[in-house]
Amino acid sequence: MSRVFVLFQNQFRFLLPLLMTGCFCIFSSTLFAQRGPAPVTAAPILFENVQSSQSFVGTVVPTRQAIIGSAVDGRVIEFKVNEGDRVEADGNGAVLAQLLTATVQLEIDAEKQEYEALNHEWKKLENGTRKEEIDQALALKDAALAAEVFAVSEFDRTNQLYKRGAITSREYDEAKYKLALAVNNAKERVDAHKLAVNGPREEDKEIAKARMLMQKAVVEKLEDQKKKYTIRSKFAGYVVQEFTEAGAWLNRGDPIAEVVALDEVDILVNVLESQIRHVMKGALVRVEIPSLNNPVIDGTVALIVPQADYKTRTFPVKIRVQNTTEKGVPTIKAGMLARVALPTGIKHDSYLIPKDAIVLGGRTPAVFVIDGAKKKGDEGTARLIPIKIGIAVDTFVSVEVDHLAAPGAKLEKGTLVVTRGNERLIGSPPVIVTEIDVTKPKGIADSPRQDKSVSQSAK
Numbered sequence: 013m014s015r016v017f018v019l020f021q022n023q024f025r026f027l028l029p030l031l032m033t034g035c036f037c038i039f040s041s042t043l044f045a046q047r048g049p050a051p052v053t054a055a056p057i058l059f060e061n062v063q064s065s066q067s068f069v070g071t072v073v074p075t076r077q078a079i080i081g082s083a084v085d086g087r088v089i090e091f092k093v094n095e096g097d098r099v100e101a102d103g104n105g106a107v108l109a110q111l112l113t114a115t116v117q118l119e120i121d122a123e124k125q126e127y128e129a130l131n132h133e134w135k136k137l138e139n140g141t142r143k144e145e146i147d148q149a150l151a152l153k154d155a156a157l158a159a160e161v162f163a164v165s166e167f168d169r170t171n172q173l174y175k176r177g178a179i180t181s182r183e184y185d186e187a188k189y190k191l192a193l194a195v196n197n198a199k200e201r202v203d204a205h206k207l208a209v210n211g212p213r214e215e216d217k218e219i220a221k222a223r224m225l226m227q228k229a230v231v232e233k234l235e236d237q238k239k240k241y242t243i244r245s246k247f248a249g250y251v252v253q254e255f256t257e258a259g260a261w262l263n264r265g266d267p268i269a270e271v272v273a274l275d276e277v278d279i280l281v282n283v284l285e286s287q288i289r290h291v292m293k294g295a296l297v298r299v300e301i302p303s304l305n306n307p308v309i310d311g312t313v314a315l316i317v318p319q320a321d322y323k324t325r326t327f328p329v330k331i332r333v334q335n336t337t338e339k340g341v342p343t344i345k346a347g348m349l350a351r352v353a354l355p356t357g358i359k360h361d362s363y364l365i366p367k368d369a370i371v372l373g374g375r376t377p378a379v380f381v382i383d384g385a386k387k388k389g390d391e392g393t394a395r396l397i398p399i400k401i402g403i404a405v406d407t408f409v410s411v412e413v414d415h416l417a418a419p420g421a422k423l424e425k426g427t428l429v430v431t432r433g434n435e436r437l438i439g440s441p442p443v444i445v446t447e448i449d450v451t452k453p454k455g456i457a458d459s460p461r462q463d464k465s466v467s468q469s470a471k
Contacts, residue, residue: 022464041151049391049444053432054382058364058452059425063290064357070281072301072348074272076247077333079255082262083240086111088138091258093251093269098340105244108251108269111262113178113241120234127227134220140211149201149208156194156201163194249273252344265278274342277335279311279350282326287356291316291329298406298454299333301344309333311352329354331380362402362410363423364453368431370401377401380430380437382445391444394437397421406453 074404093099099106170187173179199394253270256262279299283291291313299311314332321328331352336343371378376398385392398417402410430437431449 040100050394050433050436051440051446052382052394052430052434052437052443053447053449054385054428054445055366055369055431055449057381057423057425057427057429059361059410060364060405060453061221061359061361062364062403062405063355063359065353066287066356067300068281068283068352068354070279070331070352072344072346072350073278074249074274074346075276075278075329076093076249076273077270078245078247079253079270080243080245080268082243082264082266082268084111085264086113086241086262088256088258088260088262089305091254091256093254095251095254096341097251099245099249099251099271101246101248105246107242107244108271109243109256111241111243113238116234116238116241120231120238122229123231124422124463125233127224127231130220130224130227134217134224137212141208145296146205146208149205149384153198153201153205159293160194160198163191167191167431185212185281243267243268245271246413247271247273248275252346272346274335274344274346277333277342277346277375278314278330281329281331281332281352282321282324283329283352283354285320285325285327287354288316288327288329290357292355295355297331297355298353298370299331301348301352302351303348304343313354357403363412364405364408364427365411365429366431366451367407367409368447369429369434370399370409370411371396371434374398376417379411380434382428382430382443385428385445386426387442388445388448391442392428393440394434394443395440396424397424407451408453416430 088109090114091108092110093108099108167187167190168183170179174181174184249271251269252272255267255269262268285348293313293316295313296315297311299309301307301309311331311333313329315328315330317328320326333344352437365379370380371380377400378396378398380394382392383395384390398414398421399411400414402412404410411423413423428445428448430443432447433443437443
């Protein structure tokens with residue numbers, strides 16, 4: 013007898029919920045009829061072209077990162093930055109440190125003097141002979157020609173006397189010598205005047221110019237070397253590490269400081285080779301940084317490295333994000349954890365409903381559609397339709413009718429579905445629409461052709 017009672021008790025335990033459900037359904041229908049339509053919040057079913065995506069875990073990295081080193085040997089006389097300081101890059105770059113320049117300055121001064129001398133020599137040849145020098149050469153030429161005429165006449169008289177035997181051979185030779193000197197001197201003065209009129213040769217001017225330019229290059233080389241004694245960052249950013257201090261000696265190539273650019277940051281993620289073909293450069297994607305107060309921001313695929321890691325078969329992808337500052341400190345910092353929703357499938361048309369419209373707890377997920385209501389204040393009848401859930405799109409999910417559970421049922425674009433109040437609905441009760449939520453998924457609402465990507469948690 014006890015065994016029969018236990019068996020009946022076990023069977024009744026399974027039958028009791030079914031009896032209670034049937035009684036509750038009859039009771040609830042009667043209750044809704046007595047109380048009137050249930051107030052609900054609704055949203056229209058969307059029909060959009062969407063693309064499946066997956067959430068990838070990434071790391072925030074700077075867009076530019078450099079360890080600034082010394083290009084020369086020298087002693088640090090001033091170190092101007094500390095870790096965490098921001099440096100601004102003007103036309104010449106932000107100064108990080110200054111090395112001693114006394115010795116190189118002395119070399120520059122000496123080479124500049126040599127350059128000035130050679131420059132003046134070249135300009136002298138370039139300007140040519142002055143008028144006063146030409147006049148002086150002309151006067152000397154005229155005097156030499158006159159002396160030549162006089163020497164010729166003197167030699168003629170001496171020659172006549174010598175023929176008559178009135179003078180000695182020595183006196184004749186002396187007159188002949190003076191004539192030769194006068195002729196040669198006249199020729200020399202004529203040529204000198206011609207040179208003065210013609211000016212320096214082009215070859216001499218080019219040689220002088222070349223020497224001047226060579227010396228100028230020496231000066232510029234030393235001045236460029238002096239600039240290297242001032243250590244600069246060529247881009248704006250933040251100092252994240254120091255490697256020296258004032259008074260330290262540096263050899264060429266020794267590090268000074270590490271600077272990172274954070275005005276824009278990149279999110280570095282690794283994408284599998286089976287998914288990388290769906291990622292396009294320039295695509296708009298959503299980035300989530302959990303540590304921020306407003307963690308969801310927009311980003312752009314800036315770089316796709318076309319070479320995979322041979323061990324993991326993943327391709328590095330960088331998503332560019334604009335950064336902001338708060339009290340001089342960048343909001344997004346290098347090394348932060350980030351999640352990026354990247355497309356991993358082809359685009360397709362799909363019905364979208366808000367996640368809050370999904371009713372769980374039965375054999376299959378379902379949604380309450382409202383028949384007979386199209387706007388706020390309308391009354392209608394809630395009808396439960398079993399569905400299959402697809403990919404997520406922002407706060408929406410793609411769905412389709414579960415035809416095995418509900419043959420003949422269908423979804424239509426614009427039909428209202430219950431998003432609030434559906435937890436109180438049972439059966440097919442009357443409802444009244446008190447509010448309509450017309451929000452769309454962020455990507456579809458703002459940029460339907462570029463950001464219809466969807467998010468699906470990585471497994």
